[in-house]
Amino acid sequence: MASARQVIAELAAELGLNATSASGTSYGATDGFLLQLTPTKDSQGSARITIGINYLDPSQDDRVRLALETDPGLAAGGIKPKRVTVDGGLLTHDHGPKMQTGQLTGSFNVDQLRQAVAALLGVVRRTVPVPAPGCRVCGNRTPVAPMLVNGAVDRMCPSCVSELQTAAVEAQAAYDARPIRFVPAVLAAVVVAALGAALWAGVVVATERMFWLLAIGIGGAIGVITAKAAGRGGLVVQAMAIVASVISTLAGNVAYVAYHIQKEATEEGAAVDWAAFLGAVPSILVAGGSDTLFALGGGLIGAFYAARQTGRQKIEVKVE
Numbered sequence: 001m002a003s004a005r006q007v008i009a010e011l012a013a014e015l016g017l018n019a020t021s022a023s024g025t026s027y028g029a030t031d032g033f034l035l036q037l038t039p040t041k042d043s044q045g046s047a048r049i050t051i052g053i054n055y056l057d058p059s060q061d062d063r064v065r066l067a068l069e070t071d072p073g074l075a076a077g078g079i080k081p082k083r084v085t086v087d088g089g090l091l092t093h094d095h096g097p098k099m100q101t102g103q104l105t106g107s108f109n110v111d112q113l114r115q116a117v118a119a120l121l122g123v124v125r126r127t128v129p130v131p132a133p134g135c136r137v138c139g140n141r142t143p144v145a146p147m148l149v150n151g152a153v154d155r156m157c158p159s160c161v162s163e164l165q166t167a168a169v170e171a172q173a174a175y176d177a178r179p180i181r182f183v184p185a186v187l188a189a190v191v192v193a194a195l196g197a198a199l200w201a202g203v204v205v206a207t208e209r210m211f212w213l214l215a216i217g218i219g220g221a222i223g224v225i226t227a228k229a230a231g232r233g234g235l236v237v238q239a240m241a242i243v244a245s246v247i248s249t250l251a252g253n254v255a256y257v258a259y260h261i262q263k264e265a266t267e268e269g270a271a272v273d274w275a276a277f278l279g280a281v282p283s284i285l286v287a288g289g290s291d292t293l294f295a296l297g298g299g300l301i302g303a304f305y306a307a308r309q310t311g312r313q314k315i316e317v318k319v320e
Helices: 004-015 060-070 111-128 158-177 181-205 212-230 235-268 274-281 281-288 290-310
Strands: 026-030 033-041 047-054 084-087 088-095 147-149 152-154
Touching: 004 026, 004 033, 004 047, 004 111, 026 212, 033 111, 033 152, 060 084, 084 274, 088 111, 152 158, 152 235, 181 212, 212 235, 212 290, 235 281, 235 290, 274 281, 281 290
Parallel strands: none
Antiparallel strands: 026 033, 033 047, 047 088, 084 088, 147 152
């Protein structure tokens, strides 16, 4: 069973993609267009191959999109339109392994990858003029060797690369100099966590089940909104979002218990001492046993996604 890297290496040799990055991306020029083959993984950790074709002209994006919608050769190349993205003069396709009948996992095949690359290159070749071999940014016609700029194959002269890197350093300094808006950030984290707890409790009431996928959504929402309210990410903002995510799911379980207590009290014509209830929250969580542990696990997973959304933004230009 061939791996993604093995298949990429074999096809790259055929196509004359002589450069390979440390991450395993093979890249170069094919028929005048810049092509890259990158081993990647999807959100479930399954191996994929990203095919990238840079035609260096964002003004041609709409024409390329239209061509992709109408070209009959894509199906023959095993291309699914939903896995093709066109933006900024760069076409990318998420290429997966070929699934065999009766098997749970697929394998990569160089013939299949070759067909996919040929189909996509064919669309671009018939739609977009071959780009000049010079610098994409300044238009200098002196030929420039293909390079990877932040993971995307490109052509840039040394002067433009230097200017781009200087701009990135300045942007990073400006970002780091922003003050964190603590009060808005705390308020945002508390409000979104409360809404998340209500949503968690509502789903549990409606289904009598808990879902970690919901916890991921809650954590992501807390992260995005808290970071926006804070003005920038960082360790302090991450800590806020992590705590809020864990508390949100646990509070959701407490709210679920409160719902049933109120329901029983209403049926019996009694009143609930909510002050005593709040004081008993730690005992309620302990008594919840596996349900509390499940909610805690969901909160921790949500916290991971919240932390990703609230980390310090890293602005850099990586050239290979």
